[in-house]
């Protein structure tokens with residue numbers, strides 16, 4: 001049975017990102033996959049790369065040996081047939097927790113040799129979900145977040161395998177906007193979008209999760 005690893009890299013475990021990661025995971029499960037699910041912010045404490053270079057020598061070459069909360073995630077990804085990662089856009093990037101995971105994933109695989117560049121050729125299909133206040137259109141070609149998204153996709157492609165994006169913009173950030181003096185946002189509009197569009201986006205990621213198993217992209 002194929003194994004799919006699903007990672008929610010939002011500190012909130014029931015909001016936009018987690019919901020979409022769970023929907024994609026459900027799609028993969030419906031297609032016959034075993035799911036290993038991680039809430040990154042519920043793990044034991046972890047950090048980014050410590051620059052110990054154990055992953056560049058001897059028996060541990062190609063493998064991060066830093067023992068902390070990320071160890072089970074790195075182990076699970078190593079044996080996965082598919083990976084689903086969801087993160088909120090935090091300050092124009094992935095969340096800090098996911099960035100720590102990315103440092104560990106990429107650096108362990110980098111040989112520091114001119115040839116070959118990587119210890120393992122990454123081939124595990126990966127679905128990358130990003131949610132944000134900014135509208136989805138700002139991630140398209142020429143948009144404010146287009147370069148950032150392309151860069152994160154390339155990094156994940158080099159670290160895990162061919163990566164496809166799913167962006168969910170203009171999310172509902174809080175239930176009751178009237179409790180905050182947030183003149184940037186129209187709370188009623190956000191609620192309307194959450195009721196009308198978000199359910200369709202949930203169906204779309206569910207389908208992508210299924211495709212990850214039935215027709216994995218290369």
Ligand SMILES: Cc1cc2nc3c(=O)[nH]c(=O)nc-3n(C[C@H](O)[C@H](O)[C@H](O)COP(=O)(O)O)c2cc1C
Nearest residue numbers: 010015016017088089090091092131132133134171
């Ligand atoms: C620390 C922080 C930084 C954020 N930075 C951005 C940002 O730069 N651009 C953006 O579009 N949204 C930004 N947001 C909004 C979140 O990306 C958005 O609300 C997201 O859907 C939250 O995901 P969640 O509901 O799963 O927690 C930020 C939110 C927080 C808390």
